[in-house]
Amino acid sequence: MAEEAAPLLELEGVRAGYGAIEVLHGVDLALRPGSLLALLGPNGGGKSTAMRVCAGLHPLAGGELRYAGRKVNGVSAQDAARLGVCSIPEGRGIFPNLTVRENLWAATGTGARLADLEEKAYARFPVLGERRHQLAGSMSGGEQQMLALSRALGTDPAVLLLDELSMGLAPMIVTKMYETVAELVQGGLSVLVAEQFARAVLPIADTAALMLNGRVVAAGPPAEIEDRLSSDYLGG
Numbered sequence: 468m469a470e471e472a473a474p475l476l477e478l479e480g481v482r483a484g485y486g487a488i489e490v491l492h493g494v495d496l497a498l499r500p501g502s503l504l505a506l507l508g509p510n511g512g513g514k515s516t517a518m519r520v521c522a523g524l525h526p527l528a529g530g531e532l533r534y535a536g537r538k539v540n541g542v543s544a545q546d547a548a549r550l551g552v553c554s555i556p557e558g559r560g561i562f563p564n565l566t567v568r569e570n571l572w573a574a575t576g577t578g579a580r581l582a583d584l585e586e587k588a589y590a591r592f593p594v595l596g597e598r599r600h601q602l603a604g605s606m607s608g609g610e611q612q613m614l615a616l617s618r619a620l621g622t623d624p625a626v627l628l629l630d631e632l633s634m635g636l637a638p639m640i641v642t643k644m645y646e647t648v649a650e651l652v653q654g655g656l657s658v659l660v661a662e663q664f665a666r667a668v669l670p671i672a673d674t675a676a677l678m679l680n681g682r683v684v685a686a687g688p689p690a691e692i693e694d695r696l697s698s699d700y701l702g703g
């Protein structure tokens with residue numbers, strides 16, 4: 468049972484900021500194995516910063532980052548990836564001037580074989596196979612997000628960090644992308660999603676946390692958190 472297992476990824480009392488300005492004021496989060504945790508809240512609340520801390524992309528000024536119970540404060544992004552933590556940043560992080568195939572090739576630095584990456588990617592998203600020689604930057608937002616997801620999954624991560632998957636996508640595409648994410652969670656992947664568009668992710672979340680002004684002000688079952696969300700940022 469996902470609810471009872473020890474957390475795979477944990478933030479406890481995490482403080483972080485930019486220069487002298489603290490933007491995370493003691494954040495607690497726990498992602499359990501094989502579950503989806505939705506990190507919700509309006510612009511500027513600190514979701515992206517918390518995600519970057521989890522990916523080893525932003526230093527902690529206090530508190531603890533733990534992976535499988537082990538304190539990993541100061542972990543580099545490369546080491547986080549080696550531990551099985553993979554992130555798709557806001558903006559997707561793909562190379563617009565490379566083709567679909569070349570973008571997948573760029574993920575082989577982790578030891579994966581291009582042929583395997585391509586096989587998995589095109590099986591999951593056939594449209595990527597049809598567009599394997601197309602420049603990634605010329606594809607639709609949804610296709611680019613499929614490519615970003617395929618690249619991330621090529622490394623066979625244990626934890627996937629997804630920042631604003633819905634950004635710039637039509638609602639129908641968002642629903643489709645989250646269906647894929649839900650399948651991955653059912654297959655055992657642990658996923659932390661930062662999302663302003665709460666309605667898109669709450670139906671597939673196991674747990675949700677509401678972040679305001681650098682603090683998690685509520686965390687628990689999605690239905691409980693949904694009640695606490697203001698209609699201002701329910702995303703529709």
Ligand SMILES: Nc1ncnc2c1ncn2[C@@H]1O[C@H](COP(=O)(O)OP(=O)(O)OP(=O)(O)O)[C@@H](O)[C@H]1O
Nearest residue numbers: 485490508509510511512513514515516517661663
């Ligand atoms: N590079 C930076 N330099 C200075 N301040 C920053 C930087 N990046 C973010 N901030 C500030 O940190 C705070 C938290 O931003 P963050 O991006 O983590 O929030 P968020 O909840 O993810 O919002 P959004 O969805 O708009 O990205 C904001 O006040 C923001 O202005």
